[in-house]
Amino acid sequence: MKSLRSHAPGGPETLVMDELPDLVPGAGQVVVAVKACSINFPDTLIIRDLYQFKPARPFAPGSEIAGVITAVGDGVTGWQVGDRVIGMIGSGGLATQAVVEAARLFALPDGVDFDTGASLLMTYGTNYHGLVDRGHIKAGDVVLVLGAAGGVGLAAVELAKAFGARVIAAVSSAEKAELARAVGADDVVIYGRAPFDKAQSRELTDAFKAACGPNGANIIYDVVGGDYSEPALRAIAWEGRFLVVGFPAGIARLPLNLTLLKSCDVCGVFWGAFVAREPLKFKEQVAELFAMLADGRIAPRIYARFPLERAAEAITSLENRSAVGKVVVEMG
Structure with a gap:
């Protein structure tokens, strides 16, 4: 071999x-x-x-x-x-x-x-656990997905749409924006490459807020981290859920006063540990993913x-x- x-x-x-x-x-x-x-x-x-x-x-x-x-x-x-x-x-x-x-x-x-x-399994399994178990997604939620053109991000867009959410895809290029729209994103935000100064961070916050609407994002699905996280958190809705999924751009430093002002939750999504701790629940979720694959609601x-x-x-x-x-x- x-x-x-x-x-x-x-x-x-x-x-x-x-x-x-x-x-x-x-x-x-x-x-x-x-x-x-x-x-x-x-x-x-x-x-x-x-x-x-x-x-x-x-x-x-x-x-x-x-x-x-x-x-x-x-x-x-x-x-x-x-x-x-x-x-x-x-x-x-x-x-x-x-x-x-x-x-x-x-x-x-x-x-x-x-x-x-x-x-x-990994991309859709992570997202199912994140959106359902940690994000408590429901139809009508506004979901902002950072890094929405990678494997995990695209799957998050697909699943969030399948659950009836309005999805904002945040990506780094027009090509990636086109792909995110192709899998169901309702709107896109194209961001620049970090690091950001204060003015650039504020500009990104404004772009997120404009795309999410006046009430903000009920769920922020952060696959990126780094300088992208705080501008996204500033666009969260009252009692929203900020899901920490990954940080290829670096581990973010979030001002915790923002969580108080929005009465929001910051939740970790550690899918591997979830699978080890709750194998029967994981198998049920895989069965649901197979059903979604069969009827075309998801497609890697x-x-x-x-x-x-x-x-x-x-x-x-x-x-x-x-x-x-x-x-x-x-x-x-």
Whole structure:
């Protein structure tokens, strides 16, 4: 088998393609022939030792896979060789094979291709948990999504529209604005590149307020952080919910007096911990996502596909924020 692995902390250019023996499942495990692995922002962090979880080296990044079961370990029930599956595995996805705990797999629905399957769980799962469990979204809410043209942001726009919200997509270019509108955004705000001085920050606040309307945003879905967060918070509605999802632009410093003035909540969205703590609820949400996929309410937008040999480029495209939608590595 081939595996693109991290042997020492560093950027995508430090990853090494290794030839390894074929994997063997242990008790409760299966071996999956990986067909597709989507790239997510944590993959840019985990190889630099900047993520919450630090696997023992050497390891392959890549946490979200789709493939076919090729071997089944002792004690596994409900799965057999040849089953098409998707799953979240933490790390190890950028390889032609992966050993996976059987309980962490889901059957890939008929008619859904591997690239789509590998692009579903993390982005849409994060957003479902964020919007429903943490944001308490309801029909008629105004939702402002920062970073709305990335994989997570586009999925947030789609889901918020599916839940009946009015969605404002905040993006960094006209091209990204067009894509956000294509997936359902009602309005867009195009922002410049941080850092911002006070005048630029105020200008962005005014743009957010104009787009959200006189009552402000009931939910702010912050996938970006940095200098973008405070201008968004200033556009929040009375008793709104500010959801902290990610911070590729840096960890924001929010003036807490704003939370008092708007009587609003600042809520963290740690999807990985939610999945570990509430696996049954997570499975119910995945079933709902499959139903939404089947009836066309959601559809992952795949921006680029790379072979395993060029997976470092795939990670770089997320790191430099050039990706518009999902990035997938195909194993060939």
